Amino acid sequence: MAALEKESSTTFLQIPRSSKSSLGITQPLLVFQIQLHPEKSFTLELILLDSDRQKRRFHLSTKFKEVDANNLHVCIPWVQPEREQWTNVAINLVDLIQSFSPPGSDVVYFGLESFSIQPVCRLRKIFTLP
Secondary structure: OEEEOOOOOOOOEEEOOOOOOOOOEOOOEEEEEEEEOOOOOOEEEEEEEEOOOOEEEEEEEOOOOOOEEOOOEEEEEOOOOOOOOOEEEEEEHHHHHHHOOOOOOOOOEEEEEEEEEEOOEEEEEEEEEO
16 A cells, blocks of 8 residues: 655656656556545546647646546646545546547547656555456
């Protein structure tokens, strides 16, 4: 288990550690076993690669109140009813790319390049599913 408990802009978990590396994960489901602090903010950043080899950045955070999107960057409110309890959060990466692609686009999910998590939270497991 990893505990990210210090709330600051310099405290985060980034996978892979180097921003020049790539995970290259092509499985469509990313699952986190996570426990959020009841009164603290939480941010998850996903960098996905689409079929045009374009990197797209998705920010899911308790700090956002509404969706804000452009072609390369999407901010999505993180709404989780259960805090202080362990929760399995499954993110469908294929649907994420398709939901925020330009209308009429045939762009599809190609892979997960990296992700980072900013506190405050506890992580039990992070894994992918086909």
